[in-house]
Amino acid sequence: MVRTDFNSSARLIQRFLRLQSRGVSLKTTMETLEFHERGNMKEKVHHMRMLLESGTELSQVFSVIVTNKQMQEMLHTADQSGRFIDGLSQVVQVLEMRQRGKNELKRLIRYPLLIFFILLLLGMIYALYIFPKLMGMVDLSSHSGVATVLLSRWFFPILFCTFFTVGVILYGLHRRGTELPFYIWKRGKTLYMTYLFVSELSLLQKTETNIRQIISRLSDEEGEMAELAKRIHQRMSDGKSIEDATKSEPFIDYEVVSLLGVGAMSGELGELMSLHRELVFEEMEQYIRSLIEKVEPALYGVLSMMIAVLFYTLYLPVKLIMAQL
Known part of the structure; x- marks a missing residue:
């Protein structure tokens, strides 16, 4: 790709x-x-x-x-329904939202990650060049557990190599264009899947007359949304209502379930889906901002723990040497 x-x-x-x-x-x-x-x-x-x-x-x-495969599916649905410009407008909104989130995340994690790897590097240098001299004055045979691990000269080098390898692998996947997950937790996936589902329903509304035909038309396409529509269509064919058929999908928001029934009864499904699509988009933006806001304190928490471990490993040999005097 x-x-x-x-x-x-x-x-x-x-x-x-x-x-x-x-x-x-x-x-x-x-x-x-x-x-x-x-x-x-x-x-x-x-x-x-x-x-x-x-x-x-x-x-x-x-x-x-x-x-992005989901965005390609949306464009295909929009093209088939004669509303390609509408579908393309929705796609560019999602691309811009992703780019804003990506830029903000980069801004937040750039310096904390740099500090984190500097600390790991300092720990590795300390472990390889200073530890051996200090360890020559300490009897480790009487110690076990965490102290032994922290006093090992390979603790920081292994830790540094582990993080460096993971970083290289993730960067390599990114360079090759491998799609990393757009969502992290269940709520994020629910909002994303709901947005795609509602968007495709709104795009097909003007080409079909009722909700069953819309779901049937969507199920004839290819992709993730088509598979979802096939499952809903099968449940409807088994005698379930549109609300019950959609409720069984784990990643469709409960508000959409209620709106589908209202829209099917009133004949205004397209308008309801278009309005709800904007609401879901706003909620996705808020969700991404809330995730980013949680990243910064989490990073500084990890840095604080890293500094504490580093200083403890600096202090531990001195403490052991003084205890042996």
């Missing part, structure tokens, strides 16, 4: 939407975007223009810069 810069992709999509809102043709839009881009993005836009001129669906064209 090609690694995509969320910021560059979002900026390109915004320009595309702005030109389309002014009535510029698709061909002229892609030519204009290609003319103004540079480097890697210029090559991607050129590839997109070639795909468009060959008659490829718009959802496939934009999969060049939108590599």
Whole structure:
């Protein structure tokens, strides 16, 4: 999978939407975007223009810069329902939200992580060059447990190598474009899945007449949302109501379950889903901010523990030497 810069992709999509809102043709839009881009993005836009001129669906064209599978599914649904611009607008909102969260997280963890690895490095130097001289004056045969582990000359080197290896592996996965989880806890996954589900329902509402047809249409697609819709459709075919069929899904928010029943009865499902989609998006933003706010004190808590361990290992040999005098 090609690694995509969320910021560059979002900026390109915004320009595309702005030109389309002014009535510029698709061909002229892609030519204009290609003319103004540079480097890697210029090559991607050129590839997109070639795909468009060959008659490829718009959802496939934009999969060049939108590599997230769930976002690709949303674009495909929007394209099939004739509302590609609406779907693309939702995708760019998610990309921008992810980029804001990513930038804020980087800002918070950059210096704490740097301090953390400096402390590990200092501990390793201390363990390899100072410990041996101090240990020559200490009898460790009478000691066991945590003290023995902390006084081992390989404690800090092994700890440093472990963290360094994990960091290299994560960075390598990131460079290869491997999608790391967008959510961390169950609530985050519930909000994300609910947003995708509600978005696709709102995109299909104008092409189908009732909720059963909408779910059936969505189940005919491919991807994670299609599999979810198939399960709901099967339960509805078994005689369950739309509320009961949706309630069985563990990652669909309970508010959507109630709104589906109301929308199916009133015939205003599309409007309700569109409104709720905005509410879920706002809640996702708040959830991400709350996670980021928890990261900073957690990092400083780890740093505090690391400093305490380091100073204790500095003090422990001196304490043992004084006890033997």
